[in-house]
Amino acid sequence: AQSVSQHNHHVILSEAASLELGCNYSYGGTVNLFWYVQYPGQHLQLLLKYFSGDPLVKGIKGFEAEFIKSKFSFNLRKPSVQWSDTAEYFCAVNAGRGGSYIPTFGRGTSLIVHP
Amino acid sequence: DVKVTQSSRYLVKRTGEKVFLECVQDMDHENMFWYRQDPGLGLRLIYFSYDVKMKEKGDIPEGYSVSREKKERFSLILESASTNQTSMYLCASSLRRDGTYEQYFGPGTRLTVT
Numbered sequence: 001a002q003s004v005s006q007h008n009h010h011v012i013l014s015e016a017a018s019l020e021l022g023c024n025y026s027y028g029g030t031v032n033l034f035w036y037v038q039y040p041g042q043h044l045q046l047l048l049k050y051f052s053g054d055p056l057v058k059g060i061k062g063f064e065a066e067f068i069k070s071k072f073s074f075n076l077r078k079p080s081v082q083w084s085d086t087a088e089y090f091c092a093v094n095a096g097r098g099g100s101y102i103p104t105f106g107r108g109t110s111l112i113v114h115p
Numbered sequence: 116d117v118k119v120t121q122s123s124r125y126l127v128k129r130t131g132e133k134v135f136l137e138c139v140q141d142m143d144h145e146n147m148f149w150y151r152q153d154p155g156l157g158l159r160l161i162y163f164s165y166d167v168k169m170k171e172k173g174d175i176p177e178g179y180s181v182s183r184e185k186k187e188r189f190s191l192i193l194e195s196a197s198t199n200q201t202s203m204y205l206c207a208s209s210l211r212r213d214g215t216y217e218q219y220f221g222p223g224t225r226l227t228v229t
Contacts, residue, residue: 009155043119043220043222044218046217049215049217051214094214101209101214101216102173102214103218105157107156107157108155108157
């Protein structure tokens, strides 16, 4: 069975600081990887996803993530955060082709950015 | 734009009541999902459906049932609500049984059982 770990449960930053949120998964085969974001009072929405090709994926609002297969990781990064990035961030993974299409979610990371 | 709508944003019910949560998507997605979201626990899958009248249990199906009579609509039923079912319930849909497609989420229903 696949599992997802998000090691940072709460992160507090000042504006312009750099951000890196960790995501590790356990599954031995091909995977599809996602980061979702939930802004206060809004619904969950996709930030970015990886399923093949370039392991460095760029998403909306200046976010990017790097898939490192050898480390089973898909960390989310942003070079300079803004107050509007305050939100909860979820990493999700599902098995690739031939496997289950049902994603497993991490427990989420709450990010607070102080102006 | 894909739209997933849920029948209520907030709901207050009494212990023992039967509760219906409705979800509708407008993009002809095959897959639909019900999750509950609790602080520190992330999203936990209750049930999912990959076709009309098809349903599969997720990780925490106890105390819940679902119905999918039409492709666009997926209902979650709490047969006899209990206080430990107080939570945020999220509906999602996705295209096809191919894991490369992301999920689209509704706004959520915050259910309080008293």
